[in-house]
Amino acid sequence: MLKSGQIQDWDGIEKFWHKSIHSYLRCDPEEHRFILTEPPMNTPENREQMAEIMFETFNVKGLFIGVQATLALYAQVANKSEGGEESKTQQDLNNISEMTGTVIDSGDGVTHVFPVCDGYVISSCVKHIPLAGRDITSYVLQSLRDRGENFVAGDSNEIAAKIKEKYGYVCKDVLKEFASYDKKTTDASTGQLVQSNKFKRFVHRTINGNMVEIDVGYERFLGPEMFFHPEFVHKDFMKPLGEVVDEAIQSCPIEYRIKLYENIVLSGGSTLFKGFDTRLQGQVQQILDQRMAAYSKISGQQDSMTCNVFQNIVQRYAVWFGGSVLGSHPNFEQLCKSRAMYEEHGPSICRHNAIFG
Numbered sequence: 001m002l003k004s005g006q007i008q009d010w011d012g013i014e015k016f017w018h019k020s021i022h023s024y025l026r027c028d029p030e031e032h033r034f035i036l037t038e039p040p041m042n043t044p045e046n047r048e049q050m051a052e053i054m055f056e057t058f059n060v061k062g063l064f065i066g067v068q069a070t071l072a073l074y075a076q077v078a079n080k081s082e083g084g085e086e087s088k089t090q091q092d093l094n095n096i097s098e099m100t101g102t103v104i105d106s107g108d109g110v111t112h113v114f115p116v117c118d119g120y121v122i123s124s125c126v127k128h129i130p131l132a133g134r135d136i137t138s139y140v141l142q143s144l145r146d147r148g149e150n151f152v153a154g155d156s157n158e159i160a161a162k163i164k165e166k167y168g169y170v171c172k173d174v175l176k177e178f179a180s181y182d183k184k185t186t187d188a189s190t191g192q193l194v195q196s197n198k199f200k201r202f203v204h205r206t207i208n209g210n211m212v213e214i215d216v217g218y219e220r221f222l223g224p225e226m227f228f229h230p231e232f233v234h235k236d237f238m239k240p241l242g243e244v245v246d247e248a249i250q251s252c253p254i255e256y257r258i259k260l261y262e263n264i265v266l267s268g269g270s271t272l273f274k275g276f277d278t279r280l281q282g283q284v285q286q287i288l289d290q291r292m293a294a295y296s297k298i299s300g301q302q303d304s305m306t307c308n309v310f311q312n313i314v315q316r317y318a319v320w321f322g323g324s325v326l327g328s329h330p331n332f333e334q335l336c337k338s339r340a341m342y343e344e345h346g347p348s349i350c351r352h353n354a355i356f357g
Contacts, residue, residue, distance in 0.1 A: 005039030005110050007046060014053050021058065029054075033062035033336050035323045037071060040112055040126040044351040051350035055342045062336035064326075065350055067121050069103035069114030071322030072267035076101065078325045079312040100256060101263030102249060104241070104280075105319070106227075106270035108133040111241075113248045117256045125251045127244045130237050131230055133270040136168070136223040137161050139233055143219040151204070151212050159204050163216055164223055167200050170275035171221040172282075174229070181218060224273045228283065242283030261288065261307040267318040271311075281309040 001012040021029050036050055047065055054060045077099070099119035105112050111129040115122050141160035144151070151159055171177040184193045200216040226233045227241045239247075249260045264284070266277060284307045296302050314321040326332060337349045 002109070005107075006042070007050075010049060010053070014057060017053070017058070029058040029060045031061060033064065033327070033333070034058075034060050035064045035066055035327055037066050037068050037319055037323065039068065039110070040114060040121065040128075041123065047350045048347040051337070051342065051347040055339060055347070060339070062333070062338050063342075063350065064332070064336045066323060066326065067114075068105055068267070068319045069112070069116050069121050070099070070119060071320075071326065072103045072105060072265055072318040073099055073101055073116055073119075074322035074325045075267075075314050075318040076263075076265045076310060076312060076322075078321070079314060100259045101265050102245060102260045103265045103267055104245065104271060105267040106132050107268040108270070111227075111268075111270065113245055115248050115252045115256075115260055117252065117260075122252055125248050127248045129227075129230075129241065129244055131226055131234065133164075133268075135226060135233060136164055136270065139226065140164050140168075140219045140223050143222070144214065147215075147217075149214050151214060152206050152208075155204065155206055155212075159202070159212075159214065162204070163202050163214070163219070166202070167216050167220045168224050168273050169221055170224045170228070170273045170279045172275070172279065174221070174225060177221050178218070224276065227276075228279060240283060242280060242287060245280070245284055246287045258305065261305060264307060264309045265318075266309065266311050266315055269316045272316060277309040277311050281307055284309070 001007065001009040001016065007013050021027060034054060036054070038047065038050075050065060051063055054063050100117050103114040103116060105114065106129075109132050111132045113127040113129070115125045137157065137160045140163055141156055144160065144163075145156075181196050181198050183196055185196075186192070187194050198217075198220070200220070202214045202216050204212045204214065206212060222232070229240065231238045245264065249257055252260060261284070264280070266280075271277075288305045288307060292304055312318070326335075341349050
C-alpha cells in the first residue's frame with residue numbers, strides 16, 4: 001500500500017482506515033476530528049484524495065493533514081516540559097521559537113532530514129536518504145545467510161528484524177570494534193582461549209514450535225553503520241548522515257542555522273540504536289569544528305558552534321505522540337478543515353498544507 005511513505009494503493013489504504021476506525025478505535029468518525037500525516041513533497045493531488053476519502057467515505061467531522069517533522073517537534077517540546085504539566089506544554093507550543101529544529105525521521109522504508117523553522121518545514125531544504133530499517137534488516141539477513149546459519153526461509157525476515165532490534169547498536173569506531181570482537185582472552189581456570197563476549201546467541205521459536213539457535217556477530221554494528229558509511233551497502237549514495245544533516249541546515253536561511261544545529265531531533269524506530277545520537281552528534285560537530293577553524297584562520301577571530309542531538313522516550317512513535325499533543329491543544333479545532341468547508345469548496349481545501357512552507 002505504501003512505498004517510501006507515499007500511498008500507492010488507495011483502495012487498500014481505505015480498507016485499512018476503515019478497519020482502524022471501526023475495529024481498533026471503535027469510534028463514530030462523524031463525531032470526531034482526524035489527523036493524518038504526510039511525507040515531505042507529498043503532491044497536492046494526494047492530499048485531495050486523502051480528504052475525499054475521509055469526508056466522502058467516513059464523513060468525518062474535521063480533518064487535519066500534518067507534516068511528520070512538525071509533529072515530531074511537538075513531541076519533543078512536550079517531552080521537554082517538566083512533569084508533563086498540560087499548561088506548560090501548551091505554553092511551549094504557543095511559543096513559535098520552540099518550533100525550530102532539525103528532525104531526522106527514519107522508519108522502515110525511508111529516511112528524511114527536515115529543517116523546521118518557526119513551525120514551517122522548508123520544502124526546498126528537505127533531504128532524502130535511500131536507507132532505512134528495511135535495508136538494515138536485509139543486510140543482517142544476508143550476513144546470516146553468508147555465514148551459513150540454518151533457519152527456515154519463511155521466518156528469515158522476522159529473525160533478522162528481531163536480531164536487529166535486540167542486538168543492534170552504533171559503534172564509535174568500526175576498526176576498533178572489529179578488534180574488540182576478534183580479541184580472545186585466556187580462561188584462568190582452564191587455560192583455554194575464550195571468544196569475546198560481544199558475540200551473542202539468538203534463540204527463535206519457529207512457526208512449527210521448533211527452537212532455532214543463531215550466532216550473532218559483526219552484523220550487530222555493521223547494520224546500523226550504513227547510516228554513517230553508506231558505501232558499505234549502496235553503490236550510488238555515499239554521503240554519511242552527518243553530511244546530509246549539515247547540507248540541509250546550510251541550505252536554510254542563515255538566521256536559523258544556529259537553532260537548527262542546537263536542536264536536532266531523532267524520530268522513528270531506525271534511530272533507536274544505542275549510540276546513534278552520540279555518533280551523529282560527533283559527526284556533525286566535527287564538520288562544524290572544521291568550518292569554524294577555517295573561518296577563524298581567515299578572520300583571525302576565535303569562534304565556536306555546538307550541535308545537540310536529542311533522543312526522547314517517545315522516539316519510536318514521535319509523530320503519533322506529537323499528533324496527540326496537537327489534538328489536545330485548545331486551538332486544534334481552528335486548524336482543522338471542517339465538513340462544512342469541504343461541502344462548500346470540495347477537496348481542494350486540503351490541496352495546500354498551511355504548515356508546509
